[in-house]
Every structure is written in structure tokens, then in C-alpha cells.
């Protein structure tokens with residue numbers, strides 16, 4: 125440059141800052157030196173992470189890559205920062221969190237020339253919970269699958285049995301399949317803290333569904349019976365069983381109806397079964413009364429909506445009665461069929477037994493005597509001896525039990541007596557088949573196998589049972605009973621156990637010995653429809669009194685005045701009218 129001139133020197137370079145921005149030389153008179161010191165600029169990239177709801181995402185990893193690499197995590201406010209980044213570089217910011225996607229996925233800054241902001245929004249990813257429902261390996265459509273937990277929803281399986289839910293990661297979910305008449309295995313499946321797609325397959329089994337064919341029934345007292353039907357839907361291809369019973373309401377099972385208890389067995393293909401409830405056409409002015417019918421103890425099936433039903437008995441009495449209906453011969457006989465045989469009389473039976481009483485004309489002493497004999501004849505009848513008395517002996521032979529409970533007795537007696545009317549065509553074969561089925565089911569009950577374990581040897585089994593029954597079998601009869609097992613090591617064969625048990629229960633010695641106690645028990649079960657120690661009794665004193673008395677009279681109920689006493693008792697007569 126020319127002397128005596130004025131000069132200014134100013135450096136510049138992108139991304140650099142100079143310590144001296146300008147050097148000036150006025151009236152230049154010599155060579156000069158003008159050095160400059162430059163510094164590369166530094167910048168910060170920062171930002172905030174929020175979730176889809178706008179809330180801060182703390183503790184989330186954010187990575188820096190490009191001209192420099194680094195990592196950091198967001199603070200409680202979701203903020204992060206990378207400071208002191210050399211200007212001019214190329215930088216990428218990428219947030220990451222398991223089960224989340226971010227928008228934008230990353231941010232890039234080329235030729236960084238200033239502080240920058242990069243904000244991100246994170247969203248939980250969705251995973252699928254899906255599966256297939258099958259029934260015996262076949263796709264099952266129309267199954268409602270309920271989703272519960274962190275999200276709720278429902279899906280229905282398609283023609284291929286498939287269903288699917290898209291749900292957010294990290295939630296906990298339960299899926300539960302349902303379809304009328306089906307049972308599922310598993311009943312439901314749960315996935316906690318979901319972190320991947322899941323498969324939830326279910327197996328469905330068609331159920332036998334049992335229920336009353338109505339939610340309520342009504343019958344007029346004077347109709348004397350009502351037939352109640354239980355229907356089966358769903359699977360009808362296999363056998364199933366259900367028990368029915370009733371709970372007293374304003375109507376009482378001792379007086380207004382014969383106790384309602386029994387089992388119904390549906391054979392394959394059967395869809396409907398009925399039972400009869402016997403209504404007492406009493407003389408009480410009592411208004412309409414009701415009780416609740418119930419189904420339970422289903423074997424191989426399930427109960428439908430009408431598992432209970434209301435039975436209303438419509439009263440037919442208005443004025444004060446002039447007599448007790450039990451004093452009528454036909455009413456008296458019918459009641460005995462119901463109380464002892466759980467059925468209504470056949471026409472011949474009703475006529476025969478009624479005529480025994482009506483043939484007395486107006487002779488009161490004759491009538492009283494005949495009523496006593498007719499009554500006792502029901503206890504002594506083949507039909508009762510082969511059903512109720514057999515049940516009594518079976519319990520006594522197994523457990524040497526005191527008098528069993530009335531409901532237990534009725535249920536078992538009715539099972540043996542199912543459909544049996546003595547002298548009706550085929551009655552003996554039916555009774556025999558009923559007995560065999562019942563006894564085999566009884567010896568398979570836990571109560572019995574607990575008392576007589578299946579690993580007992582045949583000799584141990586026979587001897588223990590015989591001993592419990594008081595030893596009615598002779599040595600040769602014991603040997604014959606052991607032979608029922610045909611030389612097997614254990615006594616686990618149910619059919620053989622049943623035959624042995626029957627040998628004891630039906631042995632003459634045992635039957636003779638049990639006759640009086642059963643006779644006394646039936647005074648309570650039959651006439652009074654209650655247990656001997658139930659109200660108005662509080663213990664077995666009454667039962668013991670009669671047992672001693674009839675034993676003292678060697679079983680002569682007439683001399684012991686036992687039947688007569690029960691027939692004229694106020695408790696018995698009050699079941700039907702004014703005592």
C-alpha cells in the first residue's frame with residue numbers, strides 16, 4: 125500500500141469470531157503487521173419430549189450423532205440439551221424409548237450456525253392380542269371375546285374362529301371368551317405389562333344347559349299335582365344329571381307339598397324331563413302361598429338362567445272347614461301313597477285300600493282299626509321294603525349310622541323307586557336295574573370309598589363291611605361274598621363292591637334286625653315328614669321311646685299302639701286341616 129495513506133483491515137470467516145474485529149493504520153509511514161486471532165463458534169441444541177397427551181416424558185434417552193456423538197436423558201420436565209457444539213457441524217437428534225415411536229423420528233441440523241430447538245412427541249406403540257377359538261378342533265365363530273384391563277372392548281370371532289385386538293403397549297389386559305352354552309378353556313387369559321404381540325387361543329366345549337322351562341309356576345291346591353319340566357339345550361349328545369329341590373317360603377314342604385327332592389337323568393338325545401310335585405289339598409284357609417324350586421349338582425353340564433323357579437299354590441279354601449280331609453278314606457289312602465311311595469295311587473290300589481276302610485260303614489271302631497292296618501301295610505308293602513327300607517339298610521350296613529337325614533333318604537329312595545309301580549308290567553326288571561345303578565353309584569361316593577378304601581383286599585372289604593353291619597353273614601356267606609371279586613388283589617371293582625354290599629343289606633338276618641328301627645323311623649319320615657329330632661322334638665328321645673316299645677312287643681305295632689298314635693297325633697292331622 126502507498127505511504128501516508130489511511131488503511132483499515134477487517135477479517136471475516138463463517139462460524140468464526142475474531143478477537144480484534146478491525147485494525148487501523150493512519151498516515152502509513154512504514155511496513156506494519158496486523159495479525160488476527162480467530163475462534164470457532166459454539167451452539168446448543170435443546171428441546172422437550174412430551175407424550176401424546178402433552179405430558180413431559182422424563183428420563184428418556186436422546187442421542188446426538190453426526191459431527192459429534194453424545195447421549196443424554198430428559199429431566200423431569202422432559203427437557204434435554206446438547207451444549208457447546210462446534211458451529212458448522214452436521215448434527216442429528218434422535219429420542220428413543222422402548223414401546224414408543226416419536227414424531228418426528230429425528231431432527232437434523234446441517235452447518236450449525238445458531239442455537240436450535242428440536243421438540244418431539246412420543247406415542248406408545250400398539251400390539252395385537254389375537255387368537256383362535258376352536259371346538260373339538262373346528263373353528264368356532266360368533267364367540268364374543270371381551271377385553272378388559274387397561275383398555276376395554278369386545279370382538280366376535282369370524283368364520284375361522286379368529287379375533288384380534290390392537291392395544292397399547294405396557295398395559296395389562298384380560299381376554300375372556302363367551303358364547304351361550306359353551307365352556308372355555310382357559311376361562312380367560314391375562315397379559316401384564318404388554319411388550320409384544322400375543323396369541324390367546326381358546327378351546328370351547330358345548331355344554332348341556334339345564335333349566336326350568338318357566339321362571340314361575342302356579343297351581344290350584346285342588347289340582348293336587350303339578351308337573352314341572354326341566355329342559356336341556358346346548359349339547360344333547362351325551363348323558364347328564366341334575367338334582368332338584370325346593371326351599372320353603374310361605375308354602376311349606378311338610379304340609380303344603382310333599383318334599384320336593386330328586387334327580388333327573390337325561391340320556392343322550394333327551395332334551396326334556398319332568399317331575400311331579402304333590403300338592404296337599406288341605407282344609408286350611410291360608411291364602412296363596414309360594415316356595416322356590418331349585419336345580420343343582422349338575423353332572424356333566426351347567427345351569428341356565430332359570431335355575432330357580434317360583435311355585436305358587438293357589439288356595440281353594442274359604443270358610444271354616446267342618447272336617448279334616450285326612451278322615452276321608454280316599455284322601456287317607458292317597459296320602460299314604462305319597463308319603464311312603466312318592467307317587468299317586470293307581471286306580472286299583474286306591475279302590476282296594478279305600479274299600480278296606482269304607483266297608484266298615486259307620487262303625488267307628490272298625491274304621492280306626494282298618495286305618496291303622498292300611499297305614500302299616502304301606503310300610504310293609506313290597507314296594508316300600510324294596511325301596512325306602514333298602515336305602516335304610518344300605519346306610520345302616522355301611523356306616524352303622526343313626527337314622528339318616530330325611531332329604532338324603534328321600535333322594536336315594538326316589539332314585540331306586542324311579543318309575544316303579546309294583547305289579548305294573550316289567551316292574552321287577554325296572555326295580556332291579558334301578559337298584560343296581562343306585563348301589564353302584566353309592567359305593568363310588570367319596571363317603572363310602574373313604575370308609576372302605578379301594579386298596580382293601582376283597583377279604584378285608586367283606587369282613588369290615590360285615591362287621592360294621594353287625595355280622596349278619598355266616599362264614600360260608602362271607603366266602604361267597606369274597607368270591608364276587610374273582611380273585612383280584614384289591615377290592616376296587618365297583619360292581620363287585622356293590623354286589624357284596626347288597627348281599628349284606630338284603631340278607632335275611634340283617635333285614636330282620638333292622639325292621640323295627642326302620643319302622644319307627646318311618647313314623648317320622650312318612651307321617652310327619654321330618655327328622656325324629658326336628659321340631660317340635662329336640663332330640664331322639666321320642667324315637668328311642670318308640671324303638672324300645674316296639675322291640676318290647678317284638679315288632680307288633682298294634683300292641684305297641686305305635687301306628688295308631690302317630691295317625692291320631694295333632695302334628696300329623698295338622699298337615700291337612702284342624703287337628
Ligand SMILES: [Ca+2]
Pocket residue numbers: 345346404405406407408440441
Ligand atoms: Ca283345600
Ligand SMILES: [Ca+2]
Pocket residue numbers: 345405406407408409410439440441
Ligand atoms: Ca288350603
